[in-house]
Amino acid sequence: MELTDTAEDEAFRAEIFRTELRAWLHEHLAGEFAAARGLGGPGREHEAFDVRLAWDRHLAAHGWTCLDWPKEYGGREIGVAQQVIFHEEYARADAPIRVSHIGEQLLGPTLIAFGTEEQKQRFLPGIRDVTELWCQGYSEPDAGSDLANVKTTAVLSEDGSEWILNGQKVWTSLAHLADWCFVVARTDAAAAKHRGLSYLLVPMRQPGVEVRPILQLTRTSEFNEVYFTDARTPAGNVVGAVNDGWRVAMATLGFERGVSTLGQQIGFRRELDGVIALAKRTGAAQDPLIQDRLVRAAIGLDVLRLNALRSMTGLTGPTAPTDNAGARGTPGPEASIAKLAWARWHRDLGELAMDVLGPAGTVTGPDYDLDEWQRLWLFSRADTIYGGSDEIQRNVIAERVLGLPKEPRA
Numbered sequence: 430m431e432l433t434d435t436a437e438d439e440a441f442r443a444e445i446f447r448t449e450l451r452a453w454l455h456e457h458l459a460g461e462f463a464a465a466r467g468l469g470g471p472g473r474e475h476e477a478f479d480v481r482l483a484w485d486r487h488l489a490a491h492g493w494t495c496l497d498w499p500k501e502y503g504g505r506e507i508g509v510a511q512q513v514i515f516h517e518e519y520a521r522a523d524a525p526i527r528v529s530h531i532g533e534q535l536l537g538p539t540l541i542a543f544g545t546e547e548q549k550q551r552f553l554p555g556i557r558d559v560t561e562l563w564c565q566g567y568s569e570p571d572a573g574s575d576l577a578n579v580k581t582t583a584v585l586s587e588d589g590s591e592w593i594l595n596g597q598k599v600w601t602s603l604a605h606l607a608d609w610c611f612v613v614a615r616t617d618a619a620a621a622k623h624r625g626l627s628y629l630l631v632p633m634r635q636p637g638v639e640v641r642p643i644l645q646l647t648r649t650s651e652f653n654e655v656y657f658t659d660a661r662t663p664a665g666n667v668v669g670a671v672n673d674g675w676r677v678a679m680a681t682l683g684f685e686r687g688v689s690t691l692g693q694q695i696g697f698r699r700e701l702d703g704v705i706a707l708a709k710r711t712g713a714a715q716d717p718l719i720q721d722r723l724v725r726a727a728i729g730l731d732v733l734r735l736n737a738l739r740s741m742t743g744l745t746g747p748t749a750p751t752d753n754a755g756a757r758g759t760p761g762p763e764a765s766i767a768k769l770a771w772a773r774w775h776r777d778l779g780e781l782a783m784d785v786l787g788p789a790g791t792v793t794g795p796d797y798d799l800d801e802w803q804r805l806w807l808f809s810r811a812d813t814i815y816g817g818s819d820e821i822q823r824n825v826i827a828e829r830v831l832g833l834p835k836e837p838r839a
Contacts, residue, residue, distance in 0.1 A: 439510060447514045454522040469526030472808035474603060474651035481525045485559040495533055495557045498541060502549060503557040513691050520695030532556040532563035536611050538684045543669045543677050564604040566612035566655060569597060576613060576678065577622040581657060583614035583629055590664055592629055594657040600815060604640045604653040607633050617672050628674035630666040646807040648797055682817065683764050690767055691737050694730065697775060700805065701726055704782050713785045722781050729774050737767055762829035769822040772812040779809035
């Protein structure tokens with residue numbers, strides 16, 4: 430008897446899942462959460478944060494967080510097809526942008542792949558229930574996309590019980606709201622750049638951790654500088670082996686560019702539809718050059734989706750450890766293709782929105798009151814820089830996907 434699921438079985442389960450999720454979102458995005466629809470996102474993380482946090486915890490209480498995690502850690506172990514459905518239906522419902530995505534989508538899968546059982550038992554429940562929020566301590570003033578140039582140090586205390594951190598991180602999203610930070614720090618100054626790094630879990634609410642918000646062009650401050658001055662974390666809070674943090678950090682970046690980008694693209698579609706409607710209202714749609722750019726944007730968004738779906742075909746199951754080399758379901762360096770593509774597409778959309786606005790786009794309201802298109806243009810200037818600049822993504826694709834020689838180093 431053949432008990433293997435057929436494609437029809439999988440498709441049937443996926444549609445049941447879609448129906449259940451769509452009905453739940455329709456029922457629960459009401460009452461106190463109705464006003465949270467469409468809030469949050471890049472450049473808008475300040476919007477209704479407390480309500481969005483309550484929404485995340487509401488999702489958790491009803492079993493809608495960490496869906497791809499193994500059941501033993503509170504997940505549902507859903508496959509890639511259902512993950513795609515979740516992110517797309519969530520975005521279509523105009524549900525608020527999650528405040529816990531750094532913990533759930535970046536650190537959680539990393540811990541499942543590389544963490545000890547003790548670390549999983551300690552940290553995964555707080556991520557799943559949204560009782561502990563996380564931020565990412567990667568970039569530094571002299572080590573942005575060049576992560577191997579990290580200067581922040583971590584040394585063991587004399588009794589070997591704690592790591593003591595000193596240094597500065599920058600562009601740390603939501604650090605002012607986070608309880609914990611996963612930090613890439615140099616633990617062996619004598620080792621080669623990539624080999625002397627460790628991946629540490631560090632509490633944010635302690636003496637020796639100072640967070641300074643960075644005022645952005647949008648007049649919001651979701652990014653921060655973080656200063657560590659003899660900050661401490663237990664010696665057991667190293668994910669993976671000591672001095673093997675580079676490999677763990679790269680896996681985290683792979684998870685960041687995973688299935689959730691499909692939901693992001695639904696948001697992009699909504700923005701594009703808004704720009705098209707704006708062009709019709711302003712008459713810009715009659716301009717042949719604007720028409721051409723709108724069509725190219727629509728085609729480009731379809732290409733982004735198809736490329737994202739193609740990249741998902743290598744993820745054959747829920748995120749779960751296999752061996753010390755990594756985890757089944759871990760995106761590879763090909764994920765850099767998606768980052769490079771969507772960043773440039775979204776930046777171009779911001780420029781298109783301003784051209785559709787025309788001279789009106791240069792005028793703000795009282796107290797620098799930006800409209801949604803001005804905010805889109807200003808914030809999307811950073812899309813090709815944060816999360817790994819275009820230059821770094823091209824190097825990753827050339828060296829790790831195409832196998833080309835490494836770029837000469839000075």
